[in-house]
Amino acid sequence: MGNYQTELTAQILGEGRNANTILGWMPPVYGEAFVFLWLLRAIGKVLDEMEDWAGSFQDQIFPATASEWALPYWEERYGIAVNPDLDMKTRRAAIAKKQQIRMPLNPYRMEQLIADEAGCSVTIEENTGKNKFTVYFDGYLDPGEQKQLKTKIDQFKPAHLTYELSVADLENTALTTYTGMAASMYERYLVEVQP
Numbered sequence: 530m531g532n533y534q535t536e537l538t539a540q541i542l543g544e545g546r547n548a549n550t551i552l553g554w555m556p557p558v559y560g561e562a563f564v565f566l567w568l569l570r571a572i573g574k575v576l577d578e579m580e581d582w583a584g585s586f587q588d589q590i591f592p593a594t595a596s597e598w599a600l601p602y603w604e605e606r607y608g609i610a611v612n613p614d615l616d617m618k619t620r621r622a623a624i625a626k627k628q629q630i631r632m633p634l635n636p637y638r639m640e641q642l643i644a645d646e647a648g649c650s651v652t653i654e655e656n657t658g659k660n661k662f663t664v665y666f667d668g669y670l671d672p673g674e675q676k677q678l679k680t681k682i683d684q685f686k687p688a689h690l691t692y693e694l695s696v697a698d699l700e701n702t703a704l705t706t707y708t709g710m711a712a713s714m715y716e717r718y719l720v721e722v723q724p
């Protein structure tokens with residue numbers, strides 16, 4: 530028993546991994562058995578496909594490496610509309626974004642999420658009231674942007690917390706400075722006290 534090749538085995542089995550492995554377990558007489566080699570080729574092909582599938586299944590565990598057949602399951606899990614017309618990179622990015630939102634939400638993580646949405650740096654101050662935090666924006670946001678941000682914050686903030694937005698206001702003002710001066714005169718008196 531061993532690994533042997535004949536002209537017939539090379540012609541029928543080709544590069545089939547499992548078919549050639551199984552043939553190596555058989556006595557050399559089977560290297561010339563035409564019908565047996567064709568059966569072995571069919572069995573080997575199915576085993577090769579199963580090995581490839583099992584190997585690729587490991588990639589489906591993570592959305593970043595998932596293929597076309599596993600992406601719909603990931604999208605469904607995170608409540609994303611399945612759209613096979615989008616490319617895989619876009620679909621994977623949408624899943625990754627949803628995963629980040631579902632991560633444990635500490636103040637630093639919340640700052641990152643809000644800053645990504647707002648497009649400016651953000652600072653969160655905790656305990657500014659009972660169950661309250663304040664979000665300070667380092668930039669101006671118009672009322673429409675503030676409304677969109679409130680909707681986003683409501684989606685991922687803990688339900689028991691309230692918040693307040695503190696946004697820098699832009700005002701065009703003219704600054705006028707008045708300078709004043711006064712002059713005065715005085716006389717000096719010497720007061721002596723007698724005993």
